[in-house]
Amino acid sequence: MRTSLTLLLGGLALLAALPALLSAGLLNAAVQMLIAALFASAYSLLAGRAGMLSFGHAAYFGVGAFATVHGMNAINGTGLLPTPLMPLVGAAAGLVLGIVAGWFATQRSGTAFAMITLAIAELLHALAPQLKGLFGGESGISSMRMPAWGLNFGSTTQVYYLTLAWVLLSLALLHFHTRTPAGRLTLGLRENSHRLRFLGYDVHRLGVSAFAISGLFSGVAGALQVVANESANYVVFDAGVSAGVVLNSYIGGVSVFLGPALGAALMSFFGYAVSDATQAWLLYQGVLFVLVMMFMPQGLVGLGGAAARGVSKLGAARAVPLLLLWLVAVLLLAAGTVFLVELLQRLCSQDYRALARAAATWPPVTMFGRSWTATGLATWAWPVVLLASGGALLAFARRALK
Amino acid sequence: MNAPILELRGLRKSFGETEIIRGVDLALDAGERRALIGPNGAGKSTLFHLISGNLAPTEGSIAFDGRDITGWAPQRINRLGLARSFQITNIFPKLTVFENIRLAVLRQQPQPTAFWRRVDRLPGLREATDQLLERVRLHPRAATLAGELSYSEQRSLEIAMTLASDPRLILLDEPMAGMSAEETDYTLALIREVTAGRALLIVEHDMDVVFSLADRISVLVYGQVIATGTPDEIRRHQGVREAYLGEEVAA
Numbered sequence: 001m002r003t004s005l006t007l008l009l010g011g012l013a014l015l016a017a018l019p020a021l022l023s024a025g026l027l028n029a030a031v032q033m034l035i036a037a038l039f040a041s042a043y044s045l046l047a048g049r050a051g052m053l054s055f056g057h058a059a060y061f062g063v064g065a066f067a068t069v070h071g072m073n074a075i076n077g078t079g080l081l082p083t084p085l086m087p088l089v090g091a092a093a094g095l096v097l098g099i100v101a102g103w104f105a106t107q108r109s110g111t112a113f114a115m116i117t118l119a120i121a122e123l124l125h126a127l128a129p130q131l132k133g134l135f136g137g138e139s140g141i142s143s144m145r146m147p148a149w150g151l152n153f154g155s156t157t158q159v160y161y162l163t164l165a166w167v168l169l170s171l172a173l174l175h176f177h178t179r180t181p182a183g184r185l186t187l188g189l190r191e192n193s194h195r196l197r198f199l200g201y202d203v204h205r206l207g208v209s210a211f212a213i214s215g216l217f218s219g220v221a222g223a224l225q226v227v228a229n230e231s232a233n234y235v236v237f238d239a240g241v242s243a244g245v246v247l248n249s250y251i252g253g254v255s256v257f258l259g260p261a262l263g264a265a266l267m268s269f270f271g272y273a274v275s276d277a278t279q280a281w282l283l284y285q286g287v288l289f290v291l292v293m294m295f296m297p298q299g300l301v302g303l304g305g306a307a308a309r310g311v312s313k314l315g316a317a318r319a320v321p322l323l324l325l326w327l328v329a330v331l332l333l334a335a336g337t338v339f340l341v342e343l344l345q346r347l348c349s350q351d352y353r354a355l356a357r358a359a360a361t362w363p364p365v366t367m368f369g370r371s372w373t374a375t376g377l378a379t380w381a382w383p384v385v386l387l388a389s390g391g392a393l394l395a396f397a398r399r400a401l402k
Numbered sequence: 403m404n405a406p407i408l409e410l411r412g413l414r415k416s417f418g419e420t421e422i423i424r425g426v427d428l429a430l431d432a433g434e435r436r437a438l439i440g441p442n443g444a445g446k447s448t449l450f451h452l453i454s455g456n457l458a459p460t461e462g463s464i465a466f467d468g469r470d471i472t473g474w475a476p477q478r479i480n481r482l483g484l485a486r487s488f489q490i491t492n493i494f495p496k497l498t499v500f501e502n503i504r505l506a507v508l509r510q511q512p513q514p515t516a517f518w519r520r521v522d523r524l525p526g527l528r529e530a531t532d533q534l535l536e537r538v539r540l541h542p543r544a545a546t547l548a549g550e551l552s553y554s555e556q557r558s559l560e561i562a563m564t565l566a567s568d569p570r571l572i573l574l575d576e577p578m579a580g581m582s583a584e585e586t587d588y589t590l591a592l593i594r595e596v597t598a599g600r601a602l603l604i605v606e607h608d609m610d611v612v613f614s615l616a617d618r619i620s621v622l623v624y625g626q627v628i629a630t631g632t633p634d635e636i637r638r639h640q641g642v643r644e645a646y647l648g649e650e651v652a653a
Contacts, residue, residue: 176520177517179520179521179522180516180517180518180519180520180521181508181511181513181514181515181516181517181519181521181524182515182516182517183517183521184501184504184505184508184521185505185508185514185515187494187497187501188494188497188505191494191495191496191497192492192493192494192495194492195488195492195493195494195563196505197475197476197477197480198454198456198476198477198480198485198486198488198492199477199480199505199506199509199563199566199567200477200480200481200509200567201477201509201514201515202475202477203477205515206515209515209517213517
């Protein structure tokens with residue numbers, strides 16, 4: 001209890017200090033990480049705790065975003081809803097769509113439920129480009145953050161603190177929800193909705209309530225993105241957004257409250273850091289997801305539990321070096337994989353094949369800031385050595401930890 | 403004589419061409435313990451599903467405490483004061499025993515689905531949950547995951563969840579199935595204790611249990627009640643002996 005409180009306070013202090021520590025570019029990335037974290041937490045209320053796998057959560061995020069951009073333009077950031085309160089508009093939009101869509105979707109469970117959520121999101125995605133007035137067409141709709149409460153929201157720092165405040169408030173409310181009767185019943189819904197019915201509960205109403213609350217906080221996340229970007233575009237309804245929140249949540253681990261938030265923050269940070277450096281980012285994301293699902297079904301937060309079990313079984317003196325070894329092995333494997341993927345991606349690219357055809361030989365490729373000959377021994381020895389040594393170390397560490 | 407707490411009139415249920423329940427009339431008095439016996443496939447579980455709202459009848463009516471509840475949703479019937487257990491254990495396996503019972507007890511709170519109050523601050527909820535746990539002697543197992551309980555403990559948990567709504571009529575579907583003799587004795591005593599003052603309709607294959615527990619017995623054969631009477635009357639009933647008990651004795 002005390003350790004988790006210390007961790008929580010430390011985390012909050014770190015989040016509060018970030019603007020002093022980071023460049024403007026990184027702070028922007030931090031804003032996106034916070035938004036992704038909130039979106040994943042909202043999603044996991046439905047998918048993790050209520051056990052209803054939605055494949056169309058972009059809809060609630062997107063509706064929150066567009067409601068907010070229209071709200072900003074209509075109210076101009078004055079009157080009852082100054083800029084800092086704008087996410088309330090997104091919350092209301094997400095809630096309303098959540099109630100309507102949830103009323104239909106929760107009539108069914110399992111695959112049918114997933115398909116209905118997918119269909120609702122795709123419906124919006126197909127409709128949005130047609131309704132230019134509402135969704136702005138290709139160019140989207142832009143807006144301005146109006147000054148309010150003595151703040152002009154001109155700097156990234158102010159936007160960061162506004163986002164942080166909303167994300168923390170939302171996470172606190174979502175956590176409070178797990179402690180309420182409605183939150184406990186959500187677990188019952190996942191475990192055995194049939195039994196719940198014979199205990200006298202209206203299961204459909206419980207399902208709609210979980211769906212609506214998830215929609216509400218997804219809407220807040222969408223609103224925060226609009227406040228940060230000062231624009232909204234119908235690409236927020238893209239299936240990729242729906243898929244992203246599923247992947248983020250499960251990579252983080254839906255069984256722990258902060259798991260999805262951490263997963264989403266981590267993945268959007270990687271997206272920010274890596275997407276400029278590689279064209280294969282989506283491949284890495286997919287591979288990571290498959291590996292996590294195969295070997296750590298609890299998600300990355302499950303690693304903490306596994307490490308704790310190792311320490312309690314073998315004692316810290318023996319377990320910690322083994323865990324470090326395990327970490328080194330994973331890093332080696334990752335490095336080998338990245339090396340191979342990047343090499344193959346360059347060798348298979350159209351540019352390279354055109355060059356090779358013109359030169360009638362295999363020209364060298366540039367990778368990691370130096371040039372590698374395509375047929376050189378070192379070029380191929382590196383990934384092989386990395387993968388082999390990583391694999392061997394991993395096998396050893398796993399056996400020793402068992 | 404009071405009006406019956408449960409009254410079935412001309413109840414029929416078909417699945418496609420097959421008629422499983424073929425005109426059942428049954429009346430249960432308040433506070434009565436009634437056993438429903440019959441060979442496999444007679445329709446006992448189907449009858450339970452019809453009464454509790456899990457299935458809708460094809461024809462006929464069901465009245466609970468003078469109100470027509472035919473075709474009502476299960477949760478609505480439950481709230482009137484009719485609770486049931488299931489033949490196949492039906493609990494929340496990945497939640498703790500405490501949480502299982504708390505979810506059942508929670509329903510009796512004025513705002514059972516509130517999202518603005520903490521569940522551990524609801525007045526009386528914890529006490530009521532603990533009381534029920536003690537009543538079925540699961541108190542030492544409160545923190546265990548329900549799925550990790552022994553079979554007979556899970557049956558006790560089922561009974562506790564059924565009791566949580568303080569029902570006036572309890573339906574128990576084969577509560578002793580798969581139990582050892584010792585567990586059966588224990589569960590029998592438990593059922594006798596917790597159903598005092600309530601009406602009980604129980605399906606059970608263990609004839610010792612049936613004859614010692616029931617005030618009256620109804621015999622269901624091929625979707626029809628062929629006899630109703632006290633244990634002694636049923637023992638002597640010629641048709642019942644031929645249709646059912648005779649086989650049982652011979653076996």
